[in-house]
Amino acid sequence: MTALLSIARVHKRYGDRALFDLRDLVLDAASAYVLTGVNGAGKSTLLRVLAGLAQADVEGARFDGRPVLLHPYPKALRAAVVYVHQHPVMFSTSVPANIAYGLEARGMARPLVRERVEEAMAWAGVAHLRGHDPATLSGGERQRVALARARVLQPRLLLLDEPTANLDGAAREQVIALIPTLIEEGASVVMACHDRDLINLPSVRRLKLRNGSLEQR
Numbered sequence: 001m002t003a004l005l006s007i008a009r010v011h012k013r014y015g016d017r018a019l020f021d022l023r024d025l026v027l028d029a030a031s032a033y034v035l036t037g038v039n040g041a042g043k044s045t046l047l048r049v050l051a052g053l054a055q056a057d058v059e060g061a062r063f064d065g066r067p068v069l070l071h072p073y074p075k076a077l078r079a080a081v082v083y084v085h086q087h088p089v090m091f092s093t094s095v096p097a098n099i100a101y102g103l104e105a106r107g108m109a110r111p112l113v114r115e116r117v118e119e120a121m122a123w124a125g126v127a128h129l130r131g132h133d134p135a136t137l138s139g140g141e142r143q144r145v146a147l148a149r150a151r152v153l154q155p156r157l158l159l160l161d162e163p164t165a166n167l168d169g170a171a172r173e174q175v176i177a178l179i180p181t182l183i184e185e186g187a188s189v190v191m192a193c194h195d196r197d198l199i200n201l202p203s204v205r206r207l208k209l210r211n212g213s214l215e216q217r
């Protein structure tokens with residue numbers, strides 16, 4: 001296995017409270033992980049540190065074999081790492097515009113953006129929502145639009161923060177059904193979650209935050 005992201009040490013504290021101090025965190029290329037741990041263990045914080053959205057003391061980080069800093073967060077990581085929030089925020093434009101946003105920000109040509117967005121909406125099963133006001137989407141619809149918005153960016157590392165939290169029934173199953181295709185497409189995926197069905201997906205490895213340390217299985 002080739003390491004996509006490796007960190008010799010990542011230490012996070014809030015004020016004088018140490019949240020975690022992790023050694024030898026290695027995320028392999030094209031591999032999927034669930035990140036578990038009790039409420040407050042620091043799962044979201046760790047994902048946010050990896051995404052450059054929160055600061056921590058980081059020693060010896062390498063991405064694709066090259067040394068990197070996580071603060072300031074480098075362009076190469078910004079292009080390669082996508083974080084999906086537990087409660088994704090939607091711009092009040094339209095569903096396709098939300099999915100297109102990151103591609104347009106990267107300067108992709110309009111026809112190609114349109115093509116990618118159509119394909120992503122079909123993948124996520126949200127094409128029928130194209131005319132809906134994003135503010136009116138249900139939790140499950142919103143999560144699927146957020147996954148489509150992340151997937152069009154073709155991330156090397158996708159960080160999903162409790163993608164099925166607060167979902168049940170069909171909405172939860174529809175989100176779970178999308179995850180294996182993301183993994184098969186070759187991205188590395190880390191999902192913070194408590195959801196047994198995600199934890200038990202085939203070929204998903206386990207990372208557990210416990211008492212400020214990481215157990216890898």
Ligand SMILES: Nc1ncnc2c1ncn2[C@@H]1O[C@H](COP(=O)(O)OP(=O)(O)OP(=O)(O)O)[C@@H](O)[C@H]1O
Pocket residue numbers: 014019037038039040041042043044045046192
């Ligand atoms: N900005 C912040 N300032 C101070 N403390 C924070 C901040 N963000 C998170 N925390 C604290 O850090 C701890 C870890 O929070 P985090 O959200 O990372 O945990 P989690 O494992 O994702 O929990 P959950 O399973 O409930 O989502 C919690 O005690 C939380 O209150």
